[in-house]
Amino acid sequence: MKDKIHPKLNPVVFVDTGAGTEFVTRSTLSSKTSRNIDGVDHFVIQVDISSASHPFYTGKQRAIAVDGRVEKFNKKYGIAKA
Numbered sequence: 001m002k003d004k005i006h007p008k009l010n011p012v013v014f015v016d017t018g019a020g021t022e023f024v025t026r027s028t029l030s031s032k033t034s035r036n037i038d039g040v041d042h043f044v045i046q047v048d049i050s051s052a053s054h055p056f057y058t059g060k061q062r063a064i065a066v067d068g069r070v071e072k073f074n075k076k077y078g079i080a081k082a
Contacts, residue, residue, distance in 0.1 A: 013042045019053035 007028040013035060014023040024037060033044045052058070073079075 011042045014045050016050040016052050021052040
């Protein structure tokens with residue numbers, strides 16, 4: 001590997017503010033706050049959505065009503081049926 005071209009990997013903890021879960025990993029991100037976990041200082045990264053709170057992964061996905069969208073578009077732009 002070439003020297004001085006790769007970003008530095010930092011130990012980080014991603015904190016999901018919605019679900020209250022934490023993921024300990026490494027990343028090129030850093031922050032001003034840090035937390036000591038198992039004797040290693042980790043940067044704390046706050047995230048709004050992760051796999052612990054995203055509706056697709058939790059199975060709480062909502063279905064969007066799509067009935068009538070074409071008719072609404074045709075009515076709005078004056079497209080008449082032939």
